[in-house]
Amino acid sequence: xxxxxxxxxxxxxxxxxxxxxxxxxxxxxxxxxxxxxxxxxxxxxxxxxxxxxxxxxxxxxxxxxxxxxxxxxxxxxxxxxxxxxxxxxxxxxxxxxxxxxxxxxxxxxxxxxx
Amino acid sequence: xxxxxxxxxxxxxxxxxxxxxxxxxxxxxxxxxxxxxxxxxxxxxxxxxxxxxxxxxxxxxxxxxxxxxxxxxxxxxxxxxxxxxxxxxxxxxxxxxxxxxxxxxxxxxxxx
Numbered sequence: 434x435x436x437x438x439x440x441x442x443x444x445x446x447x448x449x450x451x452x453x454x455x456x457x458x459x460x461x462x463x464x465x466x467x468x469x470x471x472x473x474x475x476x477x478x479x480x481x482x483x484x485x486x487x488x489x490x491x492x493x494x495x496x497x498x499x500x501x502x503x504x505x506x507x508x509x510x511x512x513x514x515x516x517x518x519x520x521x522x523x524x525x526x527x528x529x530x531x532x533x534x535x536x537x538x539x540x541x542x543x544x545x546x547x
Numbered sequence: 548x549x550x551x552x553x554x555x556x557x558x559x560x561x562x563x564x565x566x567x568x569x570x571x572x573x574x575x576x577x578x579x580x581x582x583x584x585x586x587x588x589x590x591x592x593x594x595x596x597x598x599x600x601x602x603x604x605x606x607x608x609x610x611x612x613x614x615x616x617x618x619x620x621x622x623x624x625x626x627x628x629x630x631x632x633x634x635x636x637x638x639x640x641x642x643x644x645x646x647x648x649x650x651x652x653x654x655x656x657x658x659x
Contacts, residue, residue: 469650479648482647535648539589
C-alpha cells in the first residue's frame with residue numbers, strides 16, 4: 434500500500450534559520466504530493482502541492498520539489514518566522530481520489546524560537 | 548464564504564456508548580471526507596462521500612459509519628465506543644473529486 438515517512442520532531446529552530454523537513458513516500462502509480470499545516474486548535478490547511486515529477490510547489494516562502502528518482506518531497510524555507518510554528522504533514526493522493534483518500538505522514542512539530 | 552463546520556467541538560463519552568458527529572461542508576462542495584487523528588497513528592482516512600454515495604472507505608471496523616444528506620451535510624457515527632476511539636475527527640470537503648480539500652477544525656472525542 435501507499436505510505437509516507439517524515440521526521441516527527443519536534444524540530445526547534447531560531448527565527449530566520451533555514452528549514453528542511455524531510456518526506457519520502459512509497460506508492461503504486463503516480464501520486465500527487467502535498468504539504469499541509471496545522472496550527473494549534475485548527476484543522477489542516479493545504480500549504481502547497483505538486484502533481485507530477487519535477488514539479489515545484491511553493492507558497493508563503495515554503496517550497497517542495499517532487500523528486501521521483503528519490504521518492505521525496507522535502508519541505509524547505511529559507512528564513513523561518515515565529516508564526517511558522519505548527520505541525521506540518523506530508524501527504525500523497527492518487528488521481529481520482531484513490532481508494533484510501535489521502536495518505537498522511539505522522540506530522541512534524543516545528544517550533545520557532547525568537 | 549463559511550468554511551467547513553464541525554459540531555460539536557468537544558465530546559466526552561463512555562465505553563459502549565455511541566456517538567454522532569456532524570460536518571457541514573463549504574457551500575457548493577459535494578464531497579465530504581472523514582479522517583481520524585491520533586498521536587500514535589497520525590491521520591487515517593475513514594471514508595468519503597460524494598453526492599450522498601460512499602466513494603471510498605478506509606480500513607476501519609464496521610462500528611464506524613457515515614452518511615451524507617442531499618444538502619451535502621454529513622454525519623459520522625461510531626457505535627459501541629472503545630477507549631481507542633478517543634481522537635480528533637476531522638472532516639474535509641471539496642467541490643469535486645481531485646480538487647483541493649478544505650478541512651474543518653475537528654471534533655475532539657474522548658472516551659472514558
